[in-house]
Amino acid sequence: MIDADQKFEEFLKLKELKYTSERKFVLKAIFSFHKHFDVEELFEKLREQGNHISRATIYRTIPLLLQSGLITEALHCQDKTSYENIFNKKHHDHLVCINCGKIIEFYNERIEKLQEEVCKQHNFVPIEHRLGIKGYCEDCYKKIKKETK
């Protein structure tokens, strides 16, 4: 929490936008998640915290948080778009279990370097990337193997 606030405020100042209490509350709510979240979950969290912020405001705040680098879009699971707080977090990619929904985060330096190489080969200037691997987590794979026996 500490200075994500500050980072957001500076970002808004640069853009000549105002740091309203609604935006503060949205940021606070985001930092109380310890996993990916979607707009609906954020809306409910805000209500739990006693702040009734309209969906419209949430939808309008999200692009600002994305631009300021405080959150990132996570893998489109099913229908809804979900997000992830990345303030002061190291970049990582995801393994997603298609059976139970579990998400395992990983970081592989060599994959990252190879991506840079690929970009250079194509004279492409990367801004961001996303690597998502879907499959079965250990537990789910065991279960499924048993069932099909």
Add this chain to the structure above:
Amino acid sequence: MIDADQKFEEFLKLKELKYTSERKFVLKAIFSFHKHFDVEELFEKLREQGNHISRATIYRTIPLLLQSGLITEALHCQDKTSYENIFNKKHHDHLVCINCGKIIEFYNERIEKLQEEVCKQHNFVPIEHRLGIKGYCEDCYKKIKKETK
């Protein structure tokens, strides 16, 4: 075209589903695209080819084509979901220009191997993955550099 038809027919037979003329036309239309396409484009292509297939049928056919491995979901660009014909095509990942929308396909054996390694380390059984790198293509980067001078 040649035996994607056959593959689809076999898939449908296995599932005890029928190979209707509508499904044939949808498959044919998909094979006349040489790039990613979305449902609306598919609908229009079908009309061009003289086949009026309802959107509902298209939406119902797509999951079957996905399951049978004939197409795959491409990166969510903006709002609409788009798809890509992958019959008899080698797996590849994408560089997407956030300025002009150009898509560059690439394949990097070492990245693929490293992904497998990551999965093993987590006892994760991969089914599919997607790696998308967003950034600026050569042309767009040049343009933007000029403008900001």
Add this chain to the structure above:
DNA sequence: AATGATATTGAGACTTAATTGCAATGAAAA
């Protein structure tokens, strides 16, 4: 502290991708 320019808000209407119910139709096994 008061002013004023302008950004922001909430509510609900609106847009649009995707899904669904249903009666009519079609495929294909028997």
Add this chain to the structure above:
DNA sequence: TTTTCATTGCAATTAAGTCTCAATATCATT
């Protein structure tokens, strides 16, 4: 052919996300 059941088109429906607009809040300036 007959019979069974999957499939189709249409229109109604759902739901994520956007937009409009009048009322309000922020903040630089006085």
